[in-house]
Amino acid sequence: xxxxxxxxxxxxxxYDITHKVGEALSDNTLNEGLxxxxxxxxxxxxxxxxxxxxxxxxxxxxxxxxxxxxEDPLYTHVEEGPDDMPAHIKAALTATSLSIPLxxxxxALGTWQGIFLWEHRHHPGTRQLVVNVLG
Amino acid sequence: xxxxxxxxxxxxxxYDITHKVGEALSDNTLNEGLxxxxxxxxxxxxxxxxxxxxxxxxxxxxxxxxxxxxEDPLYTHVEEGPDDMPAHIKAALTATSLSIPLxxxxxALGTWQGIFLWEHRHHPGTRQLVVNVLG
Amino acid sequence: xxxxxxxxxxxxxxYDITHKVGEALSDNTLNEGLxxxxxxxxxxxxxxxxxxxxxxxxxxxxxxxxxxxxEDPLYTHVEEGPDDMPAHIKAALTATSLSIPLxxxxxALGTWQGIFLWEHRHHPGTRQLVVNVLG
Numbered sequence: 001x002x003x004x005x006x007x008x009x010x011x012x013x014x015y016d017i018t019h020k021v022g023e024a025l026s027d028n029t030l031n032e033g034l035x036x037x038x039x040x041x042x043x044x045x046x047x048x049x050x051x052x053x054x055x056x057x058x059x060x061x062x063x064x065x066x067x068x069x070x071e072d073p074l075y076t077h078v079e080e081g082p083d084d085m086p087a088h089i090k091a092a093l094t095a096t097s098l099s100i101p102l103x104x105x106x107x108a109l110g111t112w113q114g115i116f117l118w119e120h121r122h123h124p125g126t127r128q129l130v131v132n133v134l135g
Numbered sequence: 136x137x138x139x140x141x142x143x144x145x146x147x148x149x150y151d152i153t154h155k156v157g158e159a160l161s162d163n164t165l166n167e168g169l170x171x172x173x174x175x176x177x178x179x180x181x182x183x184x185x186x187x188x189x190x191x192x193x194x195x196x197x198x199x200x201x202x203x204x205x206e207d208p209l210y211t212h213v214e215e216g217p218d219d220m221p222a223h224i225k226a227a228l229t230a231t232s233l234s235i236p237l238x239x240x241x242x243a244l245g246t247w248q249g250i251f252l253w254e255h256r257h258h259p260g261t262r263q264l265v266v267n268v269l270g
Numbered sequence: 271x272x273x274x275x276x277x278x279x280x281x282x283x284x285y286d287i288t289h290k291v292g293e294a295l296s297d298n299t300l301n302e303g304l305x306x307x308x309x310x311x312x313x314x315x316x317x318x319x320x321x322x323x324x325x326x327x328x329x330x331x332x333x334x335x336x337x338x339x340x341e342d343p344l345y346t347h348v349e350e351g352p353d354d355m356p357a358h359i360k361a362a363l364t365a366t367s368l369s370i371p372l373x374x375x376x377x378a379l380g381t382w383q384g385i386f387l388w389e390h391r392h393h394p395g396t397r398q399l400v401v402n403v404l405g
Contacts, residue, residue: 183367193347195358230365230366235308236402243308247311
């Protein structure tokens with residue numbers, strides 16, 4: 001029912017993990033059900049977004065970086081580096097869990113929807129995702 | 136277990152879909168369970184919000200339009216019209232999936248909670264929602 | 271399958287409810303499953319965030335209060351007090367429902383993840399949370 005997926009990420013940005021989630025579901029025999037993704041971190045998050053034009057993802061990243069800049073004098077939690085507090089805020093504004101129905105044995109994503117890990121730190125290392133299937 | 140609901144929307148704004156979700160559950164016989172809503176688009180999203188005063192919804196829309204305006208020089212993804220990139224950003228800041236428990240055979244919404252489709256484009260057409268029930 | 275948890279909150283802020291959710295799961299015998307939290311209000315929300323440094327939570331609160339201030343002339347929904355409309359906006363930008371897998375009978379939270387009620391009003395009273403377990 002649960003699969004843990006380790007995601008290797010080396011810098012800030014949006015990573016398309018749609019195929020990784022599909023791999024975690026490769027043994028699934030359910031036609032209908034619910035897939036829930038849960039990221040076990042507070043400075044990275046999940047996003048379903050447009051999978052076609054990379055410019056849209058670039059704009060999303062630059063927009064959020066402008067809304068939540070580093071070096072904001074408001075921050076007092078600064079011991080873990082200038083990218084840490086912005087990362088927590090960005091994670092709070094986006095999703096830690098996402099649920100996607102299974103239809104005919106496949107994720108019910110729309111034509112233009114991809115699943116993304118949104119990494120908010122500059123030097124993150126490995127991120128853990130739990131893929132839960134219920135039916 | 137899954138029902139696809141087609142929602143006809145003609146302009147930007149918040150649409151109360153609480154009764155549409157209720158209709159999709161009209162054959163439900165479960166007393167306790169979980170209902171998950173999933174919208175198959177990247178420029179519209181889901182919101183649970185106050186269902187009483189329309190002024191609250193108007194303020195929400197105008198606030199988000201001010202935070203994420205059209206014609207921002209930051210945008211490079213502009214081929215699909217001036218409302219497209221703001222729509223992706225607004226969708227990223229709100230919900231693509233929502234889960235609501237079933238209590239005594241009914242959605243466990245609070246007294247003032249309604250379920251809304253938040254359409255972020257000006258001329259959207261039909262939007263697809265998947266209503267998943269587990270128990 | 272569903273447990274209703276009443277949370278007594280007396281002011282705006284982030285409340286760590288991880289142990290309260292754990293108590294609601296104390297009769298659980300499932301090794302693997304899915305726990306969904308749903309808050310039945312439109313001026314409070316749910317957040318999974320860093321549970322270690324209280325300064326991070328303080329920064330989050332002050333950052334969101336700066337983004338969504340009281341006394342914004344944009345607001346027309348003002349009858350319920352100056353903190354009401356900002357509370358609805360803050361709730362719209364964060365989560366009304368969260369789903370967390372069960373792994374080995376325990377919530378699959380990462381090391382630094384706590385579950386928080388984010389109260390957006392100054393004098394809220396009691397908040398209701400529904401804890402749903404599926405497996």
